Amino acid sequence: MTHLLLGGVSGWGKSINAQAWLERNLAEFDHAVILDYKDEYRGVVKAGLASWVGVDAELARLSVAGWQKLLQNNPRLVLARAVDVETWRTVANRVAAALLELDGSGLFAFDEAHFVASQRKGTPDRVIEVATTGRSMGVSSIAITQRLQKLDEDYLSQCNEKILGGFTSERDRKKLDVEYSVDVHNPERTAAIRGLPEELHADDDGPVPVRRWTNENGQTTGSEWIYSNDRGERQRLDTTGLPDRMETTHYGPEGQHLDMPEYA
Template sequence: MKLDLGFTFDTKPLEKEGYRFFITASSGGGKSHGGKVIAEELLTSGHPVVIIDPEGEYLGFQEYYPTIIVGGSLAHLEMSESTIKKTIEAVLSRDKVTVLIFDLSAFLPSERTKWATEIQEALHFIAGKHKRAMAFLVDEARLIAPQKLNKATMASKERAVEIAKSGRKRGIHSIWITQRAAGIDKDVISECNIWILGKMRLKKDRLQVREILENAGLEDKDLMDLPQEFFLFDGIHPTKRFKFRATKIKDLGKTPIVGEKITFKKLKDRSLDSVLQKLISEAAKEEKKEEERLDRMKQLEREKHLLENRLSEQADAVTRLESRIESLKDVREMLTTASTNSTTKAKAPAVSNERLQKILARQEALEKEKQQLEKKLQEVLEENDYLASSLEQHVHFSKIKEQMAQRIKAIQEAFASLQELIHSFDDLSTIDDLSTIDKGSLSTPSANNHSTTKPQISVDLATFEERRAFVTKESVLEVLNKVTERRGVSKAVVEKIIRFLVQKGEGTYEQIRIFGNYADPTGISKAANELADYKVVCITTREGKNVLSLNLNGLQEIEDLCELRKKSEALKIF
């Protein structure tokens, strides 16, 4: 593929490792303009483009290309987790090349980081499912993958490094643009393979790319006063000084002029309009559901507040009743004392006896009142227990909701991992020979093996049976089939490596070559490295030689993932 950047840049030597552009220049140096040129070229060559646009500079694409805008003043759809996933899915599913712009210009820096993390996570997963060649452009990348990290930027930076490092396996060609080279994480810069360096006046920025400058044969003075020109270095072609060509789209990154009004004439695309209508309809339904959920939460909060107030009132009533009962007990004791004293005075006047009768009658009345108060207190306590139980149920309900939300999130993450694994294991065949491994077949070379060497079993029978059981499991056979589908990997070589390691425990490349009598001396290295990538074998260095052994932990992890996938399918979670 050849790109017209202002000169013809041949990317074919970089095709296998993917294109990862890093563009940096001081303010006004033309870096965002360069990003638009590269995006135009990739669109022309059939790559859909997903853009994180912190300042709304890329909205001009809608005049010439089918475009979906999420967020910002010209949005087709408001920003949300669901909208992010559905729009990426729609763009990568369309036959027509489409531009997807996430406009973050209306958000605060902390909110931009949050949404950038969501976008990168969704893109990483969905692109892995489609494996379609596409471009991912990030402007002001220092805000998303900063050199100085905090809690808010950690997740975004980790995802950015992951995309820059292994995005090519998912079809993602990335473009990272920044004004300050010193502000972006070094891992992102080092994972790129096409560096486009413009004017850099600050020493810190030049120090950040010092190694690149030295490899490109450049000095500090070469970058200190470039007139909107750039140096391109890819480690293959000679370093090229050039100026980006003009773009078709409007330049929204330039300084506004007084009285100037920017308008857009949107490209008409009926198929895209249909997709947008569907996305807008689904977003409206989800928004309604979210509003209903929030209303229910508010209602529960109000009910909780009322219950708490009622409990407080009942607690005050109980306190007052208990105080009154204590007072009645004191009166009863006084009356009992008075009654005892009266009975001991046999010669007291008749009037004293009459007074005693009144006191006793009063005591009896107080006793009845006490019983009534105790009964009322019991009723209040029972109601108090009921209210406390209701409040406890409400709190328990809230906790259950939180636990369910966490569980759903965990299940969704597990499902995402399973979806990725399922996609990787689609359309696999089985390695029939490995499914019938036994001691006899391992100790006897196959018919086409002309080696006179017959290696003997070097491990005890229990270890031998354990390893044979591992490599003949359905999940492991699926992975071995995946390895044999890789370019340059021979099925026969893979089988012989596995047989050798099951029988011998470990071995060097030379030992396995002798046992297998391979015609191609590089075949075993390719197969061994692919098996190591899939966690089937381990490769270690011992006395200057590469030693291979079965990765039992990796095999167990493959089996566990297979069991988890089967359980999820049986439960029909989704």
């Protein structure tokens, strides 16, 4: 079973990259849950690939058995958060338990993963069970985050596949735990990266850090990522044009650009 870590600094395009993975794989699982922290995966619902459920205080009290019944009636769910972070962690734990105990294959995907698998608070027991014993129980996972330094190391160590973009924080890069130079994940670096494996070179520019492209409004139009797994495979990926090849529409907010005032 795959346990994928997909990470990059804010604005690098991680949610659209994650949505592409979900679009490609959701139908392969008997049950799937996407914990949507900021309501960014509505496109998956609009395309008919999953049902939408808003998790408010009342639904957050649902038991593991209740989540199992809900998943039996709605095999693929996007859960939108309308509760505080601590309650969200509890919901994540019960949903993970439901997936582990249901017959058949399951997918547990959670955005802003550092709030659930927290370095400070740890990872709820059934969520960490997804990553540790989920392989033998038919459950895969996708953890999506922009803050690796806040992601629980116990959970991070269980991720057997990684897709990593740019990280401007050195503390984030120190947690990458990869077998190639982490300098490739520093978009602020200008010098060539010595010793970077050839398969991770840019086709047009050689051993340079991963890059991001934007339009005139500052919105990301494409970005580069490094894929690696525990079998030693490594690849440099470019998401330019990915939205045009997807069947689902991505509705993640880019945020409003701020213009600088005139200074004397």
